[in-house]
Amino acid sequence: xxxxxxxxxxxxxxxxxxxxxxxxxxxxxxxxxxxxxxxxxxxxxxxxxxxxxxxxxxxxxxxxxxxxxxxxxxxxxxxxxxxxxxxxxxxxxxxxxxxxxxxxxxxxxxxxxxxx
Numbered sequence: 001x002x003x004x005x006x007x008x009x010x011x012x013x014x015x016x017x018x019x020x021x022x023x024x025x026x027x028x029x030x031x032x033x034x035x036x037x038x039x040x041x042x043x044x045x046x047x048x049x050x051x052x053x054x055x056x057x058x059x060x061x062x063x064x065x066x067x068x069x070x071x072x073x074x075x076x077x078x079x080x081x082x083x084x085x086x087x088x089x090x091x092x093x094x095x096x097x098x099x100x101x102x103x104x105x106x107x108x109x110x111x112x113x114x115x116x
């Protein structure tokens with residue numbers, strides 16, 4: 001199983017970024033996927049999750065109305081569109097594939113920095 005995140009970067013408050021997680025090594029369309037983030041000095045937290053077919057989505061209260069999770073099962077890819085970014089969104093963002101053959105898998109993360 002391999003998860004590779006991309007799309008992070010440095011943006012100003014109010015800006016947007018689109019994160020991408022490319023998955024391989026498992027039947028992507030059979031599993032829910034999620035995005036987590038970890039800010040400096042803080043615990044890793046769940047940001048958003050989507051079920052295998054995309055029919056059910058969860059967002060943390062802190063990102064509701066600003067972030068959108070989506071997936072393309074033909075491309076084995078999950079996305080996180082982030083709008084109206086705030087300095088408190090600064091973190092390393094991780095893609096997670098939960099319970100794949102009984103194990104959780106994580107990508108290496110992509111850094112998002114929001115600063116003026």
